[in-house]
Amino acid sequence: MxxxxxxxxxxxxxxxxxxxxxxxxxxxxxxxxxxxxxxxxxxxxxxxxxxxxxxxxxxxxxxxxxxxxxxxxxxxxxxxxxxxxxxxxxxxxxxxxxxxxxxxxxxxxxxxxxxxxxxxxxxxxxxxxxxxxxxxxxxxxxxxxxxxxxxxxxxxxPAPTFNLSQLQQSFAQRGLNLGDLVALSGGHTLGVSHCSSFQNRLYNFDATHDTDPSMNPAFAASLKKVCPAHNNAQNGGVNMDPSPTSFDNTYYKLIVQRKCLLSSDQALLTAPSTKSLVYKFATSKEAFYEAFIKSMIKMSSLTGGQEVRKNCRKVN
Missing domain, CATH: 1.10.520.10 (Peroxidase; domain 1)
Structure with a gap:
């Protein structure tokens, strides 16, 4: 590798x-x-x-x-x-x-x-x-x-409510492909998400469903206890996965189980190419790590700028 x-x-x-x-x-x-x-x-x-x-x-x-x-x-x-x-x-x-x-x-x-x-x-x-x-x-x-x-x-x-087409367009504008999208999304194995970022999946989802049907029903019920319908504030939050301070491939396992928080995460299962990568990374942490490294180097090599600041909070 x-x-x-x-x-x-x-x-x-x-x-x-x-x-x-x-x-x-x-x-x-x-x-x-x-x-x-x-x-x-x-x-x-x-x-x-x-x-x-x-x-x-x-x-x-x-x-x-x-x-x-x-x-x-x-x-x-x-x-x-x-x-x-x-x-x-x-x-x-x-x-x-x-x-x-x-x-x-x-x-x-x-x-x-x-x-x-x-x-x-x-x-x-x-x-x-x-x-x-x-x-x-x-x-x-x-x-x-x-x-x-x-x-x-x-x-x-890219917004947490984006579908796959919107995500693909956002990444493509920066020279990143669908493989980069799936690999970099693995960063969601760390941290928390505010209720406002996934509340759209819990209440008034569409004309026929109150809750996003692609979300595991028991998981959705547990989220509603943490994020009630009347609370649309930034304050409440839920761990992105059960080990929010460990960088691992749990995030992909949750997508497969339909227990991820964001629409943009669940969207990775809506096309054969991205779905196959999700399953690959869910079963192989090594495969995820290798892809993540390549995509991080690719993303972080998109450069701009004109100077070396003495203070990161203000221009020279």
């Missing part, structure tokens, strides 16, 4: 079709050789105090890359002007920004003005997966940080 992934990385880095500029596995070898160690240390320290950090960092990285490429635009605070990505509705539940702040501060102390916030976030996402018990991989580096962050652009993020 390692040899195949190494070849994939080399092939991806050789190609410049989807890259704004070239990334490199040894980008900081001369300028900041301890960068990865420093970032890993900061992520691990945060993880020791809060086991939800991996889910938060992985989601943050995904939400960053899907808007303007992986340019750390999701990390910017408002400068008094318009609302930034953090203020966009899909990002209101993002948290653990302090982890990236701490990692950036530490790496700046060692190598001022060298390591981009976008690279810090990409490396932290890899470290987060490892800390949660998932696989590791070599992260291509050399991203730059963006200077633009617009709240309204977060509406481009």
């Amino acid at each position: 390692a040899t195949g992934i190494a070849f994939f990385v080399a092939l991806l880095l050789w190609s410049t079709f989807r890259l704004g500029y070239a990334l490199s596995l040894n980008y900081y070898e001369q300028t900041c050789p301890d960068a990865e160690f420093i970032i890993s240390k900061a992520v691990k320290e945060a993880f020791m105090n809060d086991k939800t950090v991996p889910a938060a960092i992985l989601r943050m990285h995904f939400h960053d890359c899907f808007i303007r490429g992986c340019d750390a635009s999701v990390l910017l605070d408002t400068d008094g002007g318009g609302k930034v990505e953090k203020s966009g509705f899909p990002n209101l539940s993002l948290h653990a920004f302090y982890v990236i702040d701490n990692a950036k501060k530490a790496v700046e102390a060692a190598c001022p003005g060298v390591v981009s916030c976008a690279d810090v976030l990409a490396l932290a996402a890899r470290d987060a997966v490892v800390l949660a018990g998932g696989p590791t991989w070599d992260v291509p580096k050399g991203r730059q940080d963006g200077r633009t962050s617009v709240a309204s652009e977060t509406l481009q993020l």
